[in-house]
Amino acid sequence: MKIQPLLNYIGQHVTLTKEEEAILESKVSYRKYLKGQFVVQQGDVCKYECFVVSGCTKTYYVDDEGQEHIVMFSVEDWWTSDIGSFITQTPADFNIQCLENTELIMFSYDEIETLYAEIPKLERFFRRIIEKALVASQKRIIRSFSLSAKDRFLYFRNQYPKIEQRIPQYMIASYLGITKEFLSKIKSQLILEQ
Template sequence: MNIKPLLDYIENHVDLTLKEEAFLKSKVVCRKYLKGQYIIQQGDVCKHVCFVISGCTKTFYLDREGQEHVLSFAIENWWTSDMGSFISQTPADYNVLCLENTEVVMFLYDNSEILYTEIPKLERFFRQIVERAYTASQKRIVRSFSLTAKERYIIFKKEYPKIEKRIPQYLVASYLGITKEFLSKIKSQLAQKSQ
């Protein structure tokens, strides 16, 4: 598998020498998943953080009634994992499921300290990723309390135009915390407004 997209992504944040790149390559694992396969399941301890080379995943949890709640999606050049489980090495609260055949580069928990020791700038790089994820999560919480479903959908369309085209509408609805029927109603209102 070609991990150049990962190296390009890292280069946007920190400069790696050829020696550091070679060391990084020796410490990551490339893996292919089929559509419908889990990268992590609720209750398992998350042993890796994944960079998506190709494909699409959803992160979700199942409540006691078996109802699915979608937290996020990940496509090419995005990260996916249960970060809380990865950091604390405790059972995962979330599932990560492949919505398409997906290729990822995995950073294993057991190798993370070795990478940080050998390439200290990677620790700063991962700190920035976690900070951005935390900020996005906080924004999402505020939006879910303060915005209408229609406003949340408009923001979703604007921020994630590539994702909406690739996933079923019921997943968009779950992400927004509404029913697929209500999402259809919102979409038809917006379509009428734009005519």
């Protein structure tokens, strides 16, 4: 199992002993997904908290009119999950779909509770991850109300510096809450300003 990227990431926050690393490795699963496959679909219960080893996913909601609303992209060393569904074990509000062939290290709901008991510092680690995610989500809500579409796009470029070439423009537009035509105008304007 390719667990080293996860261990490197965890090591930035907490220090695990070799024994704890072995316990962790025994409790997680590793899975490869093909481009287009779903990690979770709206209405299903999200059974895993996932760490992206390689690839790219999008998290999105489909409204009653069939319109797709992208709320997040996840690339290497990022996490992906419908966290509300995972924590409450109730039907997911979001779809998580692979935009590229993707490799994930997956923590099941049951195993994560076991890990917390066996390696208490992992509970602190995951608390920090969830806190960061909550703060990022709240700041995104504020940006969507307070920034112009152009400034939201510039922030997106800064937040996801390596992703713009990896995903279609219409998905970036969906994430920003604008049309792909308007995104095209913003990009043209930015080129003229250089």
